[in-house]
Amino acid sequence: MTAYFVLSTGRCGTQWLTETLQQWDDNFVVVHEPLHFGYRPDLNTVQQPLLHNSDMLEQHLHQIRQHLHSGKHYIETGFPCWRHLHWFKQQLDHTVKVIHIHRAPLDTVASLLKLNAFVPSFWPHLTIKNLYLPGAEQDFLHQYQELWPQLNPAEKNLWYWAEVQYQAIKYQQQWPAQDWLSLSFSQLFSAQGKQQLTHFLGYPNAVCWPVQDIVDQFGLGLVHTQTDYPVLSKLDELNQLAKRLGYPAPFANSN
Known part of the structure; x- marks a missing residue:
């Protein structure tokens, strides 16, 4: 038996994927965010995955x-x-396979802002939805962590996107090639991407694709948020990472 984990920033079609896979076969147990934020990806790290919520x-x-x-x-x-995949690989006595779904950086930011990620709430009793916080020395942008307090919500979402993609690249270097599948958001909904997915899951005859079009839920965020990048647009590391994943450099004309 195999354990499959989807690695993404969120806002990459995982709810659609869950609903699709749940209709395929009773031999699959398919769950979407079973612990939700219980993983504490803002505080736990790849190197120390059990600092919080260990039980x-x-x-x-x-x-x-x-x-x-x-x-x-x-x-x-x-x-x-996303920060616990190496831990699962170490702890489970079964094959662990990864489906990495990625999306263009600024599209990801726009979609995450619809969920008010990193956006201060109108209500003081509500905490900010921090999907990530800088700190681990192994992080992609660790050398710039003193900039974090200066960033607006769009920039913090972009930083988060970069950390997830960088970690995905590091994981992939450690994973057997046959146990790793990378798909972009658009590829996930294409005929070729669906074929790759069914073969990767060992279910090549799957025919159930209940939704054919790309869907991005939550059309409006609760808080209107600016989407300029006065600080991060100066970091060429983000351009290079985007190009490595096959996307245009988001700030090609900013430096």
Whole structure:
């Protein structure tokens, strides 16, 4: 039996993917964000995955093992597990495969802002939805972490996008090639991408694709947020990372 994890920033079609896979076969246990923010990707790191919510994470690991030992494949979609994939690979006595779904950087930012990620709330009793916080020395932009307090919400979302993609590249270098599949957001909805996905999941005869068009839910954010990048547009590292993933440099004319 195999455990599959989707690695993404979120806002990359994972809810659609979940609903699709749940209709394929009873041999799949398919869950979307089972712990939601219980993974604490803002505070836990790849190097220290159990700093926070360790009991919850260990219990989740136990439940995954139970699914696998019962003869079911396990598929987890959603973004919060992105810093725990190496831990799962170490802890599970089954093959762990990864589906990396990525999206163009500024499109990702625009979509995340619809969920008010990193946006201060109107209401003081509500906490900011921090999907990531800088700190780990191994992070992509660690050398610039003193800039974090100066960033607006759009820039913090872009920084988060960069950290997830950089970690995905590092993971891929450590993973067997046959256990890794990378798809862009647009490829996920293409005929070729669907074919790649079905073969990767070992289900080449899957025919159930309930939604054919790309859907980006939450058309309006609750807070109107600017989308300029006065600080991060100066960092060429973001241009290089985007190009490495096959996207145009977002700030090609800014330097």
